[in-house]
Amino acid sequence: xxxxxxKTVEFIRSPKQLLINGRWENAVSGKTFPVxxxxxxxxxxxxxxxxxxxxxxxxRAARQxxxxxxxxxxxxxxxxxxxxxxxxxxxxxxDELAELEALDNGKPVTVxxxxxxxxxxxxxxxxxxxxxxxxxxxxxxSVPYLPDANFHCYTRLEPVGVVGQIIPWNFPLLMAAWKLxxxxxxxxxxxxxxxxxxxxxAIRLGELLLEAGLPDGVVNIITGFxxxxxxxxxxxxxxxxxxxxxxxxxxxxVVKAAAGNLKKVTLELGGKSPNIVLKDAxxxxxxxxxxxxxxFNHGQCCIAGSxxxxxxxxxxxxxxxxxxxxxxxxxxxxxxxxxxxxxxVSDLQLNRVCGYLQSGLQEGAKAVCGGRKRLGAGYFVEPxxxxxTTPQMKVVQEEIFGPVVTAMPFKxxxxxxxxQANDTIYGLGAGIWTRDLGKAHRLxxxxxxxxxxxxxxxxxxxxxxxxxxxxxxxGREMGSAVLxxxxxxxxxxxxxx
Ligand code: NAI
Ligand code: MG
Numbered sequence: 001x002x003x004x005x006x007k008t009v010e011f012i013r014s015p016k017q018l019l020i021n022g023r024w025e026n027a028v029s030g031k032t033f034p035v036x037x038x039x040x041x042x043x044x045x046x047x048x049x050x051x052x053x054x055x056x057x058x059x060r061a062a063r064q065x066x067x068x069x070x071x072x073x074x075x076x077x078x079x080x081x082x083x084x085x086x087x088x089x090x091x092x093x094x095d096e097l098a099e100l101e102a103l104d105n106g107k108p109v110t111v112x113x114x115x116x117x118x119x120x121x122x123x124x125x126x127x128x129x130x131x132x133x134x135x136x137x138x139x140x141x142s143v144p145y146l147p148d149a150n151f152h153c154y155t156r157l158e159p160v161g162v163v164g165q166i167i168p169w170n171f172p173l174l175m176a177a178w179k180l181x182x183x184x185x186x187x188x189x190x191x192x193x194x195x196x197x198x199x200x201x202a203i204r205l206g207e208l209l210l211e212a213g214l215p216d217g218v219v220n221i222i223t224g225f226x227x228x229x230x231x232x233x234x235x236x237x238x239x240x241x242x243x244x245x246x247x248x249x250x251x252x253x254v255v256k257a258a259a260g261n262l263k264k265v266t267l268e269l270g271g272k273s274p275n276i277v278l279k280d281a282x283x284x285x286x287x288x289x290x291x292x293x294x295x296f297n298h299g300q301c302c303i304a305g306s307x308x309x310x311x312x313x314x315x316x317x318x319x320x321x322x323x324x325x326x327x328x329x330x331x332x333x334x335x336x337x338x339x340x341x342x343x344x345v346s347d348l349q350l351n352r353v354c355g356y357l358q359s360g361l362q363e364g365a366k367a368v369c370g371g372r373k374r375l376g377a378g379y380f381v382e383p384x385x386x387x388x389t390t391p392q393m394k395v396v397q398e399e400i401f402g403p404v405v406t407a408m409p410f411k412x413x414x415x416x417x418x419x420q421a422n423d424t425i426y427g428l429g430a431g432i433w434t435r436d437l438g439k440a441h442r443l444x445x446x447x448x449x450x451x452x453x454x455x456x457x458x459x460x461x462x463x464x465x466x467x468x469x470x471x472x473x474x475g476r477e478m479g480s481a482v483l484x485x486x487x488x489x490x491x492x493x494x495x496x497x
Pocket of ligand 2: 226250
């Protein structure tokens with residue numbers, strides 16, 4: 001296994017504090033909590049445990065920064081340059097950040113470098129460009145009750161204000177980047193609550209934000225638990241908007257907490273995405289594609305293609321092919337450059353996934369491959385393909401968030417297939433594999449999902465909006481679509497006689 005670089009060792013040894021008003025501080029309570037390497041179950045660091053008192057300090061700092069000259073009066077061009085610099089710094093420290101992700105989350109370091117870190121830098125570079133392009137409109141009026149009047153009317157897009165952001169552990173750095181970059185480009189200020197399972201890369205990112213020259217208090221970072229720090233942020237009366245990524249269950253709690261001051265809410269929640277292989281699909285593409293759709297990031301993706309529907313004529317061939325790939329996936333610690341799949345992020349997630357496996361097998365599903373926890377240290381689960389599943393089974397209805405796909409044959413591309421594919425409370429993603437693009441587009445139109453991929457899966461881009469239908473969320477991240485959630489339009493009407 002690869003040794004940690006000296007930079008990472010030095011970072012791991014340094015104190016891990018909260019970023020409040022441009023300074024690193026211990027929690028008010030003085031408490032810390034341990035961070036675990038999921039490949040070994042060993043404790044690797046201790047991190048400040050922020051709670052309500054720290055969140056309150058951070059929110060007040062963000063409020064002050066919102067009105068500070070340093071931030072409110074910065075020109076759009078300078079704001080854009082600052083955000084661009086953050087993207088550059090992420091790339092300069094790419095290897096180090098990838099190593100931290102592998103150590104803390106468990107994902108393969110190669111994937112962290114090529115996907116998480118690269119995409120994180122890219123969204124800052126993309127959003128930097130928007131800083132100078134947040135135009136309002138000039139709007140001609142009719143005002144029927146004042147036929148002789150003359151008005152000059154325009155809208156301004158102003159920042160929504162202080163934003164609370166709560167992120168999960170599956171893409172720790174990338175989720176921070178998806179959240180912070182639109183907030184900064186629109187001139188908001190932020191309190192970011194990172195996931196308790198994976199706080200390290202966000203702390204390192206906080207150091208880079210300061211190095212880039214972000215004014216004090218514009219971004220504050222709180223490490224701590226959901227029930228304390230997260231809940232305090234969602235309920236805080238001085239927070240104008242909350243952006244949450246995580247479970248649908250907690251998303252609903254966030255909505256309730258936000259009701260106190262009617263803060264704006266955007267949510268990116270769970271999924272149970274259908275992945276449909278039609279009988280004319282190019283199986284050389286569709287089989288590895290279906291495997292990638294579920295096994296990427298160990299299935300710990302809100303958008304994982306976790307329900308595989310395959311035309312009955314090719315069902316056996318596809319399932320055999322996916323299972324063959326699954327069996328060859330090299331499990332190991334994320335830091336090992338040979339590793340293709342790391343451990344689940346925590347023992348809690350390991351037990352959740354194993355609970356689902358047990359429930360599926362008890363209800364009559366059959367594991368074509370995998371189906372078990374891998375014995376030994378670390379939180380490893382074997383990549384699993386379940387067949388003989390029925391639509392009512394828990395494994396088909398609920399988000400497993402692990403490397404487990406349920407596969408079902410279908411007879412034809414008809415109403416019944418579409419009904420089955422849409423038979424879920426979620427609506428995040430969907431995949432379609434076929435050589436017939438007419439069919440593909442017709443099917444894409446009928447699937448209830450925020451992202452549909454045709455002959456590909458897991459394609460993310462800073463320019464593409466991402467978000468959910470139904471209980472998969474409110475609003476969109478990335479692209480120009482995210483900007484409306486971080487700005488508010490002010491209509492100004494001038495009587496020009
Ligand atoms: P979670 O929803 O509890 O955690 C996500 C974030 O919310 C974390 O930062 C956590 O500290 C915070 N949080 C927890 N309770 C909170 C509360 N009452 N108020 C405010 N913030 C709170 O998700 P968890 O427990 O890590 O995973 C549970 C399941 O959620 C997974 O098995 C998976 O199915 C789903 N999930 C979905 C994600 C997605 O990307 N949509 C990401 C992570 C988990
Ligand atoms: Mg939770």
